[in-house]
Amino acid sequence: MKTPQDAFTTYLSEKNLKMTPQRRLILDTFIDEKQHLSPEELYDKVKKVDPSIGQATVYRTLKLLVEAGIVESLDFADGVSRYEVSWGEEHHDHLICERCGKNIEILDDVIEKRQEAIAKEHGFTLSHHKMYLYGLCSKCGRKRS
Amino acid sequence: MKTPQDAFTTYLSEKNLKMTPQRRLILDTFIDEKQHLSPEELYDKVKKVDPSIGQATVYRTLKLLVEAGIVESLDFADGVSRYEVSWGEEHHDHLICERCGKNIEILDDVIEKRQEAIAKEHGFTLSHHKMYLYGLCSKCGRKRS
DNA sequence: AGGTGGATGAATATGCTTCTCAATACGGGA
DNA sequence: TCCCGTATTGAGAAGCATATTCATCCACCT
Numbered sequence: 524m525k526t527p528q529d530a531f532t533t534y535l536s537e538k539n540l541k542m543t544p545q546r547r548l549i550l551d552t553f554i555d556e557k558q559h560l561s562p563e564e565l566y567d568k569v570k571k572v573d574p575s576i577g578q579a580t581v582y583r584t585l586k587l588l589v590e591a592g593i594v595e596s597l598d599f600a601d602g603v604s605r606y607e608v609s610w611g612e613e614h615h616d617h618l619i620c621e622r623c624g625k626n627i628e629i630l631d632d633v634i635e636k637r638q639e640a641i642a643k644e645h646g647f648t649l650s651h652h653k654m655y656l657y658g659l660c661s662k663c664g665r666k667r668s
Numbered sequence: 669m670k671t672p673q674d675a676f677t678t679y680l681s682e683k684n685l686k687m688t689p690q691r692r693l694i695l696d697t698f699i700d701e702k703q704h705l706s707p708e709e710l711y712d713k714v715k716k717v718d719p720s721i722g723q724a725t726v727y728r729t730l731k732l733l734v735e736a737g738i739v740e741s742l743d744f745a746d747g748v749s750r751y752e753v754s755w756g757e758e759h760h761d762h763l764i765c766e767r768c769g770k771n772i773e774i775l776d777d778v779i780e781k782r783q784e785a786i787a788k789e790h791g792f793t794l795s796h797h798k799m800y801l802y803g804l805c806s807k808c809g810r811k812r813s
Numbered sequence: 814a815g816g817t818g819g820a821t822g823a824a825t826a827t828g829c830t831t832c833t834c835a836a837t838a839c840g841g842g843a
Numbered sequence: 844t845c846c847c848g849t850a851t852t853g854a855g856a857a858g859c860a861t862a863t864t865c866a867t868c869c870a871c872c873t
Contacts, residue, residue, distance in 0.1 A: 541819060541870050562860080577822040582861060598743050600798075604860080618790055627790055633782050638801055645763055645772055646806030653745075654799040656783055661791030686839050686850060707829085722853040727830060749829085819870080826863070837852070843845090 527554060527593050527610040534591035545576055549584045550593070559597060559605045559626070599626070600657065616654040622663035629656070672699060672738050672755040679736035690721055694729045695738070704742060704750045704771070743798065744771070761799040767808035774801070 525533070531550055532542050552569050553560065560568075566581045585606060588594035593610040599619055614635075615628040634654070642649040670678070676695055677687050697714050698705065705713075711726045730751060733739035738755040744764055759780075760773040779799070787794040 536871095539819080543820060543870070545821070575822075578860095579823085579862075580821065583820085596745075598798075618787060618792055620792070621795065627792075629786055629790075631782055631786055634779050637776055637778050637782075641774055641776055642763060642801055642803055645774075646809075647763055647765070647772075647801070647803045648809045649801055649803040650766065651803075652799065652801045653743075654783075654797065656787055656792070656794055656797045658787055658792045658794040658796075664791070664793045684850085688839070688851065690852070720853075724831075724854085725852065728851085815873090817869105817871095819868105821868070822866100824864090827861085829860095830858085832857070833855090835853100837850105839850080840847100842847090 524611055527608060530593055530610055531588065531591055534593075535587075540587070545573070545580050546584050546587070548573055548576070549581060550588065553588075553594065553606075554608055557608070559599075559607050561603050561605050565606075595651075598653065598655065599624075600655070616656070618656045618658075620660035620663055621657050622659055622666075625660045625663075669756055672753060675738055675755055676733065676736055679738075680732075685732070690718070690725050691729050691732070693718055693721070694726060695733065698733075698739065698751075699753055702753070704744075704752050706748050706750050710751075740796075743800065744769075745800065745802065761801070763801045763803075765805040765808055766802050767804055770805045770808075 528547070528550060531546070535542050535546075549565070549569055552572065553565060556565075556568065562578075562581055562585055565585070566576075566578055569576055569581060585594065589596060589606070593608065594606050595609040597605040597607060597617070599605060599617070601624070613630065615630045616634075618627040618629050619625070638652055639649060673692070673695060676691070679685075680687055680691075694710070694714055697717065698710060701710075701713065707723075707726055707730055710730070711721075711723055714721055714726060730739065734741060734751070738753065739751050740754040742750040742752060742762070744750060744762070746769070758775065760775045761779075763772040763774050764770070783797055784794060
């Protein structure tokens, strides 16, 4: 399996774009974090290594990483945009606590298969999907609202 | 079944808020459209009836309608925020063509049941969920990219 | 090594959404 | 029905995240 870094380099050269120290640093930093990061969080971490880097470069690189299929954007419905490294990771969806923000990654074969079947019924070729389950976790559920 | 308008009035009075001509007009306009609307589209339509209405009022009312459970926000991943009237409507998810924007409403019992089961396994009480399937519709799939 | 088109950082712009504030109007109570 | 307190409104300004501009820089092919 190609590493995300290799995949990114390949993607860039296919598009006649260039691998640069900044792009490399941004991807490496993201991978090290293994977390859901907002563009600003990522920018902060990257800046600790190379303070000269610009916000714009982080946004531009994030966009490229999404296009390259290495990173994907998330929507936790809390108004903050987030990304996670998806390359080489098994696909998963999210179960989110609306009170405390707790976030559980889930994967369910039954659902995945039904999604494919539904798409097929409508003549669609599925490229990806997003599923978010929102509710209260056991701890928060116990407390009164 | 209460109409959305009644439900809104009830919600407002519970919260010690007031029903106003603007709020009524915004909701009525939204219901007439029976479509996925962005705040701006809704604003444009409302303005045709009452040109004196302000954008802020549309945003404020939309927020109230979501809180009241009459309208829900959608995320078609195209950078535009949209809403749809959900009161009195059966819940559904969306199958979206990434090329032409075609949007099919879907509903699948198998998936809905699995979602509940998964939440339960993790001790969660589900309040709602979002599921979006992205891909190419039959027409767009035939054409080359 | 040299040339060229892409990449960068800083500042600025953009676009959507929210806030501020003074003026207005709803709606419960007399 | 009129009053009054409080929520609401419209307009403009502010915020915030993201995108763009532009002059300079540099990665990569030959």
